[in-house]
Amino acid sequence: MQNTRSGRLGDWQRLLLALQDNQASLPELLAASTQLEALVGQAEDLFQQQAALTASKQEASQQLIDLAANCDRLATVVRFTLKQHFGPRSERLVEFGIQPFRSRVRKPVPLPPPPPPPPEQTAPTVKSEAVGHVSDAD
Numbered sequence: 001m002q003n004t005r006s007g008r009l010g011d012w013q014r015l016l017l018a019l020q021d022n023q024a025s026l027p028e029l030l031a032a033s034t035q036l037e038a039l040v041g042q043a044e045d046l047f048q049q050q051a052a053l054t055a056s057k058q059e060a061s062q063q064l065i066d067l068a069a070n071c072d073r074l075a076t077v078v079r080f081t082l083k084q085h086f087g088p089r090s091e092r093l094v095e096f097g098i099q100p101f102r103s104r105v106r107k108p109v110p111l112p113p114p115p116p117p118p119p120e121q122t123a124p125t126v127k128s129e130a131v132g133h134v135s136d137a138d
Contacts, residue, residue, distance in 0.1 A: 005047060012040045 002008045019026065019033040026033075079098055086092045088101040 009040070009043060009047060012036070012043070016040060 002011050016033065016037055019029060019036070023030065023033070079096070082093060082096055082098060090100055093100045
């Protein structure tokens with residue numbers, strides 16, 4: 001048994017041909033064979049109609065792609081013309097969905113911190129030795 005559209009249709013057509021070839025030996029299947037033949041005919045018609053609609057859909061999709069490209073190009077020209085007419089900074093551009101040019105408010109550049117003062121040069125200190133205190137009471 002096939003799962004694809006054309007595979008199933010081919011399977012049904014082969015079955016019909018086999019039934020028609022063996023019609024004399026299978027008289028009890030005559031009614032089912034006739035009914036299957038009618039249904040397979042309907043299926044063929046619907047498959048052809050579906051294929052035609054798929055082709056039509058693909059054609060419509062391609063036309064829509066071309067139309068969208070033309071719309072994008074013309075919209076770009078219109079936006080550019082509006083900027084020329086009103087000026088790139090005009091707030092009226094917002095009405096047309098165009099963001100006007102607004103320069104950023106620049107943060108003031110902080111001055112670098114002053115360099116630390118040079119370390120003070122001090123005279124080397126001499127360690128004096130502790131002298132024992134001698135008292136007269138000895």
